Amino acid sequence: MDSESAxxxxxxxxxxxxxxxxxxxxxxxxxVRLWVTLLDQEWQVRSQTLGADTxxxxxxxxxGHTLPSADVQLQRFIxxxxxxxxxxxxxxxxxxxxIRPYHPVxxxxxxxxVIYVGTVVWMKVCVGESQSVxxxxxxxxxxxxxxxxxxxxGELCYSSxxxxxxxxxxxxxxxWRAVTPVTIVNRREEPLxxxxxxxxxxxxxxxxxxxxxxxxxxxxVVCETxxxxxxxxxxxxxxxxxxxxxxxxxxxxxxARGRLVRAFDRIFG
Amino acid sequence: xxxxxxxxxxxxxxxxxxLVLGLVLGSFAGRSAAKFMAxxxxxxxxxxxxxxxxxxxxxxxxxxxLREAGFSLEVVLGAAGILTVAIGxxxxxxASNMISGLFLLVEKPFEIGDVIEVxxxxxxxxxxxxxxxxLRTPDNLYVRIPNETLIKTRVVNRSRFPIRRLDLTxxxxxxxxxxxxxxxxxxxxxxxxxxxxxxxxxxxxTAFGPSSVDLQFSFWVPKDKVLDGRSGIMVGxxxxxxxxxxxxxxxxxxxxxxxxxxxxRVQLLGPETxxxxxxxxxxxxx
Numbered sequence: 001m002d003s004e005s006a007x008x009x010x011x012x013x014x015x016x017x018x019x020x021x022x023x024x025x026x027x028x029x030x031x032v033r034l035w036v037t038l039l040d041q042e043w044q045v046r047s048q049t050l051g052a053d054t055x056x057x058x059x060x061x062x063x064g065h066t067l068p069s070a071d072v073q074l075q076r077f078i079x080x081x082x083x084x085x086x087x088x089x090x091x092x093x094x095x096x097x098x099i100r101p102y103h104p105v106x107x108x109x110x111x112x113x114v115i116y117v118g119t120v121v122w123m124k125v126c127v128g129e130s131q132s133v134x135x136x137x138x139x140x141x142x143x144x145x146x147x148x149x150x151x152x153x154g155e156l157c158y159s160s161x162x163x164x165x166x167x168x169x170x171x172x173x174x175x176w177r178a179v180t181p182v183t184i185v186n187r188r189e190e191p192l193x194x195x196x197x198x199x200x201x202x203x204x205x206x207x208x209x210x211x212x213x214x215x216x217x218x219x220x221v222v223c224e225t226x227x228x229x230x231x232x233x234x235x236x237x238x239x240x241x242x243x244x245x246x247x248x249x250x251x252x253x254x255x256a257r258g259r260l261v262r263a264f265d266r267i268f269g
Numbered sequence: 270x271x272x273x274x275x276x277x278x279x280x281x282x283x284x285x286x287x288l289v290l291g292l293v294l295g296s297f298a299g300r301s302a303a304k305f306m307a308x309x310x311x312x313x314x315x316x317x318x319x320x321x322x323x324x325x326x327x328x329x330x331x332x333x334x335l336r337e338a339g340f341s342l343e344v345v346l347g348a349a350g351i352l353t354v355a356i357g358x359x360x361x362x363x364a365s366n367m368i369s370g371l372f373l374l375v376e377k378p379f380e381i382g383d384v385i386e387v388x389x390x391x392x393x394x395x396x397x398x399x400x401x402x403x404l405r406t407p408d409n410l411y412v413r414i415p416n417e418t419l420i421k422t423r424v425v426n427r428s429r430f431p432i433r434r435l436d437l438t439x440x441x442x443x444x445x446x447x448x449x450x451x452x453x454x455x456x457x458x459x460x461x462x463x464x465x466x467x468x469x470x471x472x473x474x475t476a477f478g479p480s481s482v483d484l485q486f487s488f489w490v491p492k493d494k495v496l497d498g499r500s501g502i503m504v505g506x507x508x509x510x511x512x513x514x515x516x517x518x519x520x521x522x523x524x525x526x527x528x529x530x531x532x533x534r535v536q537l538l539g540p541e542t543x544x545x546x547x548x549x550x551x552x553x554x555x
Contacts, residue, residue: 145466159466
């Protein structure tokens with residue numbers, strides 16, 4: 001990168017940045033400030049999480065020689081080989097994410113809808129040509145919640161409040177949020193009040209389009225009789241609106257049958 | 270000399286060889302089984318399978334060794350039965366512990382790796398053996414508890430379920446607005462990432478104490494974040510109440526020794542007043 005002194009550029013996923021020994025690459029994205037430093041024998045990663053009330057829009061990065069104050073958390077990694085490149089790979093949340101609309105949506109009997117959901121991604125700091133992972137940083141502060149029939153049976157999930165937008169254009173596209181179209185089909189004879197649902201994020205892969213936006217395959221939830229017996233299917237293709245995409249992050253978990261059955265049970269909590 | 274030559278050394282050596290072979294093979298098979306299970310099962314089941322495989326193989330080879338040595342298995346088993354009764358009477362405690370251990374394995378109130386509380390001892394289970402259960406306490410002590418004790422006494426498994434509820438008692442001054450404090454505490458739980466959103470945290474007024482209104486602040490945390498949750502939120506409560514100017518009262522103690530122990534009044538009189546001096550006494554002031 002030649003922008004050492006020229007200020008900041010936009011950060012890009014899955015693009016190898018080359019650093020010289022002693023240089024530090026600084027990133028500001030989501031609620032995170034990140035410093036990656038290359039030294040002769042080691043990599044240093046410093047990160048700081050800002051308050052949840054900050055609402056940045058862009059991902060900016062710059063390369064220089066400035067380090068933050070000593071109270072910023074430091075992680076050190078031994079450099080193996082002569083690799084001088086660092087790549088940032090997005091990753092989906094490691095736990096399912098419970099989406100809770102600020103205002104619950106009612107789907108009439110026999111109706112269907114598509115809700116566009118944005119979920120925070122994790123940033124994998126990878127170095128070298130083999131892209132070995134040094135560390136993984138959540139780009140938002142995830143809060144936890146419990147989904148299950150009672151406090152004995154169920155699973156821990158991340159929680160995300162959502163506006164449950166029905167129009168794709170209205171969904172804010174942030175570089176640290178992945179958009180998932182969720183189709184909910186209500187085949188019951190009663191209306192379905194959608195107060196929250198569990199999105200199986202570990203089963204979703206991440207795809208990057210030419211505008212720097214992250215997308216995951218769509219998810220279809222079909223509610224046949226009871227809410228607990230809803231079935232879930234992860235689409236194999238992306239939404240056409242995503243445009244031409246390259247896959248940048250694999251799903252964390254294989255789509256095993258056992259895992260899916262659990263997801264079915266707990267899709268609506 | 271004939272005594273030495275009369276002994277069938279070959280038979281005994283082959284018996285001994287079978288026994289040693291059984292131990293080696295049992296150990297090897299047990300370790301292989303443990304390695305296979307480690308990826309697929311819990312630590313508890315891995316250890317159980319490893320021991321089962323080991324003892325099974327050793328038992329088979331021991332029986333083969335006895336046969337090789339010329340013992341009839343029927344006689345051996347009969348002798349073992351009589352011996353068991355005799356040993357059982359002689360060592361009731363050990364037998365009781367062994368049987369209790371079997372019940373523990375079947376009932377499975379805890380597994381290796383669980384954190385349990387027995388009487389006043391809290392610790393992580395690091396071994397469930399024939400006679401006793403071994404714990405490692407948080408201050409890194411090794412505690413051995415006989416199986417019989419575990420069957421008889423109340424055992425609390427602190428890590429059985431994935432989430433735990435923490436109940437904190439917060440006392441506030443009588444002059445404070447309880448609803449405002451309640452809102453503040455719930456806001457703290459919402460901001461702290463360790464506190465679960467659901468089940469929802471809640472605040473109860475539990476008592477009008479001698480010097481404070483006592484509130485119970487309850488919230489849920491993942492089982493591995495209990496210490497972080499408790500300590501972090503208590504620091505948060507103190508900071509938030511200080512910031513908002515809400516008083517956390519503490520009991521005040523006044524010592525009153527009664528009127529008879531009041532100090533004597535001392536008055537200095539000049540020479541001109543000595544002639545007209547009045548009798549000064551504490552009781553006169555009343």
